[in-house]
Each structure stands twice: as C-alpha cells, then as structure tokens.
Amino acid sequence: MLKEIRPAIIILVVLTLITGLAYPLAMTAIAGVIFPKQAEGSLIEKDGKVVGSALIGQEFKSDKYFHGRPSATTAPDPADSTKTVAAPYNAANSGGSNLGPTSKALSDRLKEDVDRLKAENPSQPVPTDLVTTSGSGLDPDISPAAALFQVPRVAKARNMPEDRLRGLVEEKTQSRLAGLLGEPRVNVLALNLALDAAASK
Structure with missing residues (x-):
C-alpha cells in the first residue's frame, strides 16, 4: 500500500513547490524587472x-x-466590533454597498x-x-x-x-x-x- 501512496505524496510535494513557491516567486521577479513601477503599486x-x-x-x-x-467601503467600528462604519477607499475591504x-x-x-x-x-x-459607487469602491x-x-x-x-x-x-x-x-x-x-x-x- 505504501508503494501506491508514495508516488502521490511525492507528486503533491513537487507540484506544491513548483506552483505554490517557484512560479509565484519567478513571476514576481519578472514583473519587478519588466514593470518595476506597477509591481510596487503604481x-x-x-x-x-x-x-x-x-x-x-x-x-x-x-x-x-x-x-x-463615492466609495462604499467600510471598516470595523472602533466602538463596536459587530458593526461597521464608512471608510472611503479602504483597500483592505474593497467592495460595493450591495444596496439594490x-x-x-x-x-x-x-x-x-x-x-x-x-x-x-x-x-x-x-x-x-x-453619485454612483463602483463595485470595488x-x-x-x-x-x-x-x-x-x-x-x-x-x-x-x-x-x-x-x-x-x-x-x-x-x-x-x-x-x-x-x-x-x-x-x-x-x-x-x-x-x-x-x-x-x-x-x-
């Protein structure tokens, strides 16, 4: 049974290293060289x-x-964490108001x-x-x-x-x-x- 499981584990580890580590690092490095201003957030x-x-x-x-x-983004209310307050252009909570x-x-x-x-x-x-907000805010x-x-x-x-x-x-x-x-x-x-x-x- 170990003979059948071992190749699956090896493939999982190898693909995780390639797609989860090597590829993102390579793309980040290439973007930093080709588009340095954009890679740093414009x-x-x-x-x-x-x-x-x-x-x-x-x-x-x-x-x-x-x-x-107008921006419909919000942030947690400092006085009551169960509520939110308006926080225009809050990039940490990008989204629309969802009001119909x-x-x-x-x-x-x-x-x-x-x-x-x-x-x-x-x-x-x-x-x-x-007068209208965007989907991202x-x-x-x-x-x-x-x-x-x-x-x-x-x-x-x-x-x-x-x-x-x-x-x-x-x-x-x-x-x-x-x-x-x-x-x-x-x-x-x-x-x-x-x-x-x-x-x-």
Missing part, C-alpha cells in the same frame, strides 16, 4: 514622499480639489448627492459617476465630464480662471487603451497634484 510621489497610488482613489473633501467617485434599486438608504443617498451637486453647478446635468478615476462639472466650484474656491482648469482636465485626460478599450478617464489624484502645482505658479 505609487505617486510628491517632493520625495509617497502621496498615494494611481490605482486606488482617495477622499478629497475640500472645495479646492476635484472629488472622485429598491433600497431606501441608496435612494436617499443618491437624492442628497444629486441635490448637493445641482446646487454646486445648476447649469449642467450631474454626471452619473459623481476604490476607483481612482472619474470621467472627463465629471471633472469638467467640478471646474466652477474649484475655480471659485481657488480664485483661478475656469479656462485654466479646463485645460488641466484636458491635459490629464487619458484616452482609451490602444484607442479601443475602456473609456476616457481622469485620475483624480494626478489632476489634484497638477492643480496644486499650477496654483503655486
């Missing part, structure tokens, strides 16, 4: 300090900055967000991505329309010409991958860093 630096990642959104509350998509179209909580939040944005810029329709990008919608608020808060801000949005707009895949998008962190740089000149 980190963005300012003045030698890491300020974020191009892949994970951040919450900007000030009127002086462009805002990203009949949810009163979702309907109330959407109405509140739309009303606030309409008051901010009554002349333009509110872009969908400024970590989106770092918004549509060019969502960025342009926010121009009047940011221009007023910074006392900058709107045309200059529109130029920044156009400059930071990324096109479709290979001209085919995805949609045009604007990375909110990159845009806000460019905004700070432009405001300091």
